């Protein structure tokens with residue numbers, strides 16, 4: 001029993017360090033096209049990348065998602081490649097959901113936790129083949145992934161820079177892809193993925209997205225990125241394709257009731273204050289927890305908390321009377337008892353309602369559902385108008401679009 | 413215990429070191445149906461006695477100085493024949509002799525120097541004061557170092573009791589002493605000795621005892637804690653006392669083994685556990701290297717915590733944060749073992765014949781110990797190593813042939829991961845040790861018929877002690893108490909339900925004390941009662 005044999009198995013790393021931090025605001029592979037489309041010049045920092053907040057008109061960009069086809073650069077999303085004979089077992093140990101039930105050619109939304117069961121991040125797991133996966137998320141987790149891989153025969157590497165990504169979302173997105181020549185695209189059901197020929201290589205297209213609408217995500221080696229953009233823009237010309245920025249996407253995702261790490265919950269490793277960390281059941285991800293699948297990180301803590309009724313918060317969708325977005329409003333019970341906070345809110349243009357995502361302190365939102373109010377401070381020409389609006393807990397998503405899941409999708 | 417045997421055990425204890433034996437015995441005395449599995453052909457772990465040359469036998473752990481009185485009592489060891497008070501030739505405790513190359517030795521008699529010979533009158537007086545102080549302060553720490561570690565945020569009666577006892581002991585010190593206790597607690601032993609003593613030999617011995625078994629030099633911060641740990645031990649009710657047990661360490665193990673048999677523990681040697689079987693987060697049994705599976709309600713691992721968690725359970729079944737902590741447990745040993753088969757009793761000039769039954773220490777000054785440590789920081793062995801020597805065959809003639817003699821030495825510093833590798837390093841290190849011995853016992857080289865040197869790498873293989881580490885994990889402030897073996901899992905429980913730790917890697921630590929085994933057994937019996 002040599003100490004070195006205690007050092008667990010051959011986890012190999014392709015690339016430990018990414019060079020992203022050397023550039024303050026790195027460009028994505030699509031930057032020449034984005035820059036050309038950027039009329040408003042509103043930028044924000046997405047994981048170190050210069051990403052557009054809006055490109056030409058935030059409002060119309062949103063409607064491109066809902067009535068045309070919107071093209072959004074998701075290259076800054078963190079991407080990990082996970083390969084090897086025990087890649088499935090590793091992913092199963094890392095994440096909450098049962099990966100043995102994720103078939104090759106499928107994608108699922110999942111999350112992973114630290115030892116205390118607090119959520120480190122959520123993301124999408126792509127099963128590219130029986131023993132190849134891609135994990136996409138907001139934060140960076142390579143050390144965590146590598147340490148979680150001890151004892152597994154698996155190779156893990158970050159491929160954020162090497163792989164470019166695009167989201168193509170909206171009712172005409174299918175027609176765009178078909179006209180771009182991706183034969184067979186009509187067969188993709190929601191959460192399916194497949195490889196399609198592109199130039200000298202291939203593009204991986206999945207029927208996924210962050211909008212609650214019909215839509216696709218495309219991943220391609222960075223060298224083939226610009227031709228892919230051009231191919232879509234040309235094919236999409238008659239289908240109303242438009243590049244968009246994050247603000248429009250954010251509206252769509254709130255309408256779809258989807259949460260964002262470090263916006264709707266604080267990722268465990270980011271939280272400075274101990275009470276800001278959240279268990280999956282506290283942010284609406286309890287459905288992912290699979291107690292029967294074997295060990296996964298945080299299992300014991302999560303099941304203990306669940307059994308001991310130690311869940312402190314609950315994440316809910318709210319429908320709020322009136323039309324003023326209740327962003328970051330405090331939620332009250334009976335107008336006087338503070339019970340939670342709104343993390344995201346908009347006037348939802350498609351739902352035509354004021355909607356919000358909020359975290360409430362149990363039993364509010366869990367056992368006590370009535371008589372909830374939000375306190376909105378609306379700045380009106382240098383004076384706050386404070387209004388109390390009634391809020392009703394409603395299921396998420398706030399909109400349900402037939403076209404999101406119809407297969408084959410409707411033509412335009 | 414064949415596969416057709418359908419017995420389901422209440423508990424299986426892995427590892428027949430003294431802690432495993434003690435834990436198993438107490439569980440059996442608590443009416444559990446207990447099986448103990450030991451990989452080796454002999455019980456006893458690093459305390460077992462083995463032949464290293466035809467007719468010559470020795471054990472790696474050779475001095476008994478901390479077998480806890482509660483263990484002695486709970487296992488009825490005295491009734492079973494353990495006779496701690498009668499060491500060699502009817503005398504009581506073994507003396508410690510600090511050898512000197514060119515002058516008279518200095519000798520601590522009784523329980524850690526109740527009397528001191530070979531030093532000036534002034535030094536004797538200074539030692540008397542310091543000894544009282546050291547034992548008082550060690551006494552404050554004693555409850556911490558015997559009960560299960562206090563837990564943060566828990567109201568467990570055991571943990572609170574330990575805290576309460578320590579608080580009481582501190583109060584009893586009085587205000588001045590309490591201040592001083594807190595002042596010196598995390599000091600290095602070198603500075604403290606310089607404050608109070610002047611004889612280099614005496615300081616050398618204390619410095620050696622403070623760092624023996626750890627990767628520290630006397631000038632390393634917190635090195636004084638090691639001396640407190642040593643002095644928190646007692647023998648026959650006398651704090652600080654030591655014996656070279658009659659019949660050798662093997663006799664101690666034989667008595668503990670007899671207690672286990674007496675209590676009805678099923679003992680099985682040559683049974684190497686390869687895997688702990690876990691289902692839905694709970695330990696349900698184990699698999700032997702032979703492939704055989706055995707089931708049990710509770711599994712107790714009295715082997716190394718890293719081995720237990722990373723090898724027997726396996727990282728895939730543990731949370732990542734815990735795996736990180738376990739991987740970071742420092743356990744690279746620095747102590748080598750020398751077993752010498754001699755043709756006669758060596759001559760240590762100036763040492764009285766009856767003192768040869770005691771412990772002979774080569775540590776001429778604290779600076780010498782510190783200089784011996786320096787190369788170990790960089791992966792090299794000490795060119796002039798420090799060591800403690802016993803001649804066990806003087807206490808138990810059966811260990812050597814007639815006219816033969818055994819010299820047993822714990823030698824420091826021999827870094828586990830020697831930069832040049834032990835294959836070429838070992839002969840060089842042996843030569844350095846023999847040169848040291850020759851300088852203190854002229855002619856010993858000619859008496860030596862056979863020398864067996866076990867480096868930490870050899871100890872790792874022979875005793876299945878990762879890193880060859882004395883304590884199964886460094887015993888320093890950051891790896892003690894509620895941080896032993898790792899923070900968050902310090903009280904013998906593990907994140908695997910019904911899997912417990914009971915070896916030296918758990919609180920309070922190593923040495924032949926039996927405390928990890930005793931505390932673990934109490935914890936397991938209490939947990940069972942809660943179910």
Ligand SMILES: Cc1cc2nc3c(=O)[nH]c(=O)nc-3n(C[C@H](O)[C@H](O)[C@H](O)COP(=O)(O)OP(=O)(O)OC[C@H]3O[C@@H](n4cnc5c(N)ncnc54)[C@H](O)[C@@H]3O)c2cc1C
Nearest residue numbers: 427429430431451457458473474475685876916922923924
């Ligand atoms: C060189 C050296 C000298 C020492 N000298 C002294 C001394 O003089 N006085 C003193 O008090 N202390 C001394 N110690 C410390 C003391 O030996 C240890 O702290 C003590 O042995 C720890 O006891 P334990 O029962 O916890 O573990 P161990 O003694 O290590 O016993 C563990 C047992 O588990 C068995 N085992 C391991 N893995 C498996 C498996 N997979 N399946 C089945 N069985 C397994 C091993 O074979 C071993 O028998 C010394 C240590 C060293 C390294």
